[in-house]
Amino acid sequence: MKFLSSCYLQQGENALSLLLQQYRYREVQVFFACVFMGEGENADRAGGYMAEQMLGWFRGLQIKKLYCKRKKEWGKLGNSIFEVIGRVDGELENCGIMTKGRKTGIAGVFCLAERYLLFCREAGRIYLLNTAFGYGHVRRILYKDPGSDLNMEEGIMEPDIGLLLTTEPFCRYATEIMLKGVLNMGETETQGQMDRRLGELAKEAERRGAAYVGAIFFRTSEKV
Numbered sequence: 627m628k629f630l631s632s633c634y635l636q637q638g639e640n641a642l643s644l645l646l647q648q649y650r651y652r653e654v655q656v657f658f659a660c661v662f663m664g665e666g667e668n669a670d671r672a673g674g675y676m677a678e679q680m681l682g683w684f685r686g687l688q689i690k691k692l693y694c695k696r697k698k699e700w701g702k703l704g705n706s707i708f709e710v711i712g713r714v715d716g717e718l719e720n721c722g723i724m725t726k727g728r729k730t731g732i733a734g735v736f737c738l739a740e741r742y743l744l745f746c747r748e749a750g751r752i753y754l755l756n757t758a759f760g761y762g763h764v765r766r767i768l769y770k771d772p773g774s775d776l777n778m779e780e781g782i783m784e785p786d787i788g789l790l791l792t793t794e795p796f797c798r799y800a801t802e803i804m805l806k807g808v809l810n811m812g813e814t815e816t817q818g819q820m821d822r823r824l825g826e827l828a829k830e831a832e833r834r835g836a837a838y839v840g841a842i843f844f845r846t847s848e849k850v
Contacts (some may be wrong), residue, residue: 627783628847629657632820634828641669642793642840643677645734651689654739658684659842663749663793665729667779668723675723676714676730683710684736703736703743704778711776720743729775733791735844736781744768744779744789751797755788755809755845763804785848786811787788792841799836800827809843822846 633644645660664672683706692699700807711732718724731749735742746752746768754765768777788811792800808827814820824843832839 627655627785629655629844630814630817630820630847631657631659631739631842631844632817632824633659633840633842634824636641636828636832638837640840641665641673641838643670643673644840644842645677645681645780646842647681647684651693651738654693655737656689657735659844660732660734661750661791661793661840661842663795663838664724665728665730666724670722672718675718676711676732679710679714680734681843683707689738693732696738696741700741700780702783704745704780705726707734707736707743707745707778708776710801731793732776733793735789735791739788740783740846742783744782746778749794751790751792751794753791753792753802753805754755754808755791755805756784756786756811762810766802771808783846784848788814788843788845790841790843793838795838796831796836796841798831799834811845814843814845815847 633646635644641664643662647658647751649656662673662676719726719792729748733746733750733752736746744752748816752768754767756763768779788809828839
């Protein structure tokens with residue numbers, strides 16, 4: 627399984643921060659991507675700080691241990707993400723960047739080989755895209771459950787599947803119909819195609835009036 631990714635961030639002051647990390651370990655790909663959206667007057671600082679801390683978490687992962695003992699260690703991964711996000715929430719509140727009860731929106735994915743873990747909350751949005759049965763299909767996943775602070779889902783990635791990590795403000799203007807038409811798996815098979823298609827989608831959302839536009843588009847392939 628191989629991965630391709632593309633990202634877009636609107637120029638100027640932005641409440642969003644993007645995090646994208648990818649490298650090869652032995653014969654497999656390691657991939658980590660997140661979109662963060664802060665709230666309030668310090669939104670850019672909140673999203674940026676969360677991104678810095680999550681990057682530190684990723685760099686501290688013992689990939690060799692996770693790779694060699696995937697069945698045992700994978701179950702600890704979700705708890706580790708939950709703990710670091712909770713810690714950062716507390717730090718942002720204690721220093722006055724975020725007010726009590728408000729949380730940074732998050733949409734993220736961690737992949738090791740074909741195995742994935744998705745996590746999402748608040749303004750974060752994750753969409754699944756594929757081209758099953760000869761036509762485009764898009765579905766929003768990880769809806770917020772009542773009383774749940776951070777939704778998670780794990781599973782096995784199939785080839786020719788796409789994920790769009792973004793935020794609710796973007797999706798007000800970039801509808802599911804637009805996602806289906808622009809980010810088609812059959813027409814996003816190279817890096818250049820992915821960059822161009824995501825850019826087209828984002829620019830159209832901006833033209834329609836979207837603010838705080840940012841997204842990461844990620845797809846799997848056996849042909850790349």
